[in-house]
Amino acid sequence: MGKSAKARGCAPEDPKVLAEAVAAIAKLVADEGAVPKTALAKHGIPRAEAARALEKLAASGLEIAGKIVRVPLQKQLTSQLATSSVLPLRSIDSYVQGANKRDAMAAATELVAAGRARFVVRSTELLLASVDTPTLAERDLHRLESAVAKLAAAVKLARRKGGTLLRADVEEALRGFVSAAPPRPIGSTRDDRVTGTKLALLRDIGASIDEHRESSGLTWVPKLVRALGGLPAREAVHAELLRGARAGQLELRPESGMGRLSEEDAALCLAGPQGSRLSWVRRIEEKS
């Protein structure tokens, strides 16, 4: 049984027909994530035109890898991270089409290197997380390392002496880390995050920043903290402000008045770099 003329790709093709076939394959790749190169022939592209068709597919942003035409792996991973904020690296290849584990890992590593994702550790497992997933920044990690080491030493001493630790001390040591981000289940979907677990405080802060905005467009942090409960709410408000700042939604600004920050107001501001106090906040609507 011989192949049909179309399948063998013997017949010369009209350029318009070729373009249509390429478009159809591109759509198929977009839908499926990846298709084998053999799909070209199935879509009527003669063998002689295959190279040109692949060039066009590559030019349209698809990846040609071995016998596969696929959506770029980084793009596939980014799409996955948009719906599920973390992906276990152990089975990372199962989240992409048209790639083996090694290729998928390489793509994940490139994403992290480009700052578009992060590696995070959960228990003993390494995960790939989207950049907007609340994680500990480098300096927080550093502080946590130090806090945990101190706690571990305290636990060891307690064991040796037959004692225990004060719960308040443990809470105090870890407070900056456990309250820094709202309790958001790792692995929850984006929709969950928007609709389900957002704290009321978040909404309060956003509204309060707008409500207390001065004519300069800035909001005075002490005023904001007072509006949201004063000193008892300080840590939670600060944590939210920091989270907003790290997510690029808020800008915290250092105080630069001439001794206008009273002791009481200073206590309600965040500690800033180089001994400054972060006394103003503003929403970032567009990149300046």
Add this chain to the structure above:
Amino acid sequence: MSTLHPPSPSPPDGSSPFDNNHADPWAKTFIDLPSLNAKVTDAIGAAIQNVRLAARKDGAELRTSSILVLGPAGAGKTHLFARLRHKLGPRAVFVHLRPLVGTEMTPRYVLGQIVQQLGYETAEGNGLKQLEALVGSSFAQLDGANPEFPRMFVGEIAALDEAKRAEKIEWAVEKLLERHQEADEMYLARLLAAPFMKPAQQRAALAWLAGRELEESQMKRLGVTSSLPEERIIQALQTLGVFAAPGAPIVLVFDQLENLMDAEATGTRVRAYANLVAELFDTMRGYVLVQMALDTEWQQAILPQLSAAQKTRLGGQQQVIALPTPSQSRELIARWIEHLPYRAEPFPWPFGERRVSMWAETPGMTPRMLMIACKHALALGPDAPLDEAEVIQAAPETVRSSSTAIADGSDDGADDAALEVAWESHLQRARAALDEAAQDRRSADTARLVGGIACALRFAGGVTTSRVDARHHVQLLAQAGDRVHAVAVLHQTHPRSAITALERAADALSKGAVILVRERALEAPPTWKVFHSTLSTVLRKGARWITLERDDAARLLALESFLAAAKSRDLEDAGGRAFEEREVSHWIARTVGVERWPLVAALVGTTATAASAEEGSADAPLSASELDASAAPAEASTPAASARRGKSAAGTSGAASASGAADTAATIRTCLGQLQIASLERLVREVVRAKPDTTRNEIVSTLDAMPEQVRWFGRAIVAVKDAIRSTTNSDGREVR
């Protein structure tokens, strides 16, 4: 940053971008990240373009626009000025102003600054001055050519012979007057002709255009009988505005508005400034006014003082300076690194990824903070591991606040060193400003000088100032003890106006003491006979005379700008924390020895010896006992007495007796203890005053024999070592 210095030269090869934490508005080379605060740059650029387009369109309504830029210290306000200069080149004239600490800004001051800064180069380089750009673009515009390339037109007109050039200028004046009836014809003519004048005539023309007082010779050169009178100042500003608008609109940048705040928080200076800007906004056409302030100061201190009308004029269009995003911070650091003279590895070398990420992601990091962090990390070396202490604590919990740092009093030595370096740099800039003034044959900026005196008097115990206004003949009133002292800075360069100033100052004698001050650089020539005789009369009535040496004037100017920088939080410790103003004041009080400066010492000394000053012959120099008691090493005598001393040191022997020191070494120790650092000539003068039989050679050989107490800088400057300091108390008296 002072506005009163010429463009600084390019940094020498091998310099590091981290050498200076503060932007220089007139820097020829600078490192920029255009995406950072592009919105603010575009807003100001658009305002300039709108003015230019409106000015070129017949029948269009030409107005002045006003933009307010707010940001924390170190966010890049002054950098923005430098960026706009570089971006627009000769297509705009940039004038950088800041409120003066001790006096109000006036239209005359603004006019003076515009004309002075017309002499600065455009950022286009190749020596094209803003004045040439302004005049060249105007000629181009009148010729129907593209005004964005003014150099060619300046060159063409310069190449014409004198008659043809005069004809061309006359034609241009006529054309401009047709368009702008409100323009001052004489002002326009001089402005158009100024770039083509010979240096001496150009100096005179610029002095006239700036509203400064002219010397007699300058008047003769220009064929005028007086300087620009007060009633023509506003018209001159109007003329400049409409003249510049079509080609290179004038951008007046009022920086460091926080310096409007006075210690008493009366708001008087804020309101006076607001009136000035409102007047410029309402009565001038074709200007772009940019005001820059610290956000807290604007919101909490300045804004509440403004009326509704002033708020719309000053703060109508607001722009907030954004801090760099993490990616912008990285990019900024990478660009700085590119300018390091030596780079062993690609970025993030030499800081390492951990450090750079930490800096970039820390909320609240200003570009200046980034620069300081880089500078420190660079000092640690490229392979230094990230230390716990370096980890930036941008965190909810309270860490070191500036107030606790002050209370701790920790790192006093390092803080003192940082302030010492900053003070030296302000002194250098003040000296440069004096050199520039001397080149133009004018006094130091009177407003700044008076501001400096007001600042200095804050450090004199028991002295309070009640009026500070550089516009009057008696610029400052100070209460010392139960007496009011009127201080008159005689900055006039024409004898007639100097005499008028003297007479006005003499009127104040009926209410209290009068101190007359004049710079050594402006010493009244012997040909001013009427002046000298009037002065003698005034001194006989009880006024006192102080000659400000160059160093004295430099210190006053430096103090004024130093305190302004403190207010703007532009003075940082080694860790990058901005000093509070009171910390700076405390350091000045402890270290600078303001109470020993001649003017302050004279005032305080007058309090102590008021009776004797009233009784004694006023035109005699201070007695030696006064010299010792008030530690007034500078000339405290009349110009005539000064001249006498110039002829013969022995001539003053009767007036200046020895302070009681037994030998020359003791006298040197006393004098040098008061001066701390001085030129050899100055020291010789002082020692001879105190011990008239001493010769120069004897002083030099005695100094050489005192290596433990005296430090030489070359063979021209001598300074005191700690040994003398410790033997001399704050009054300058020897205690051992």
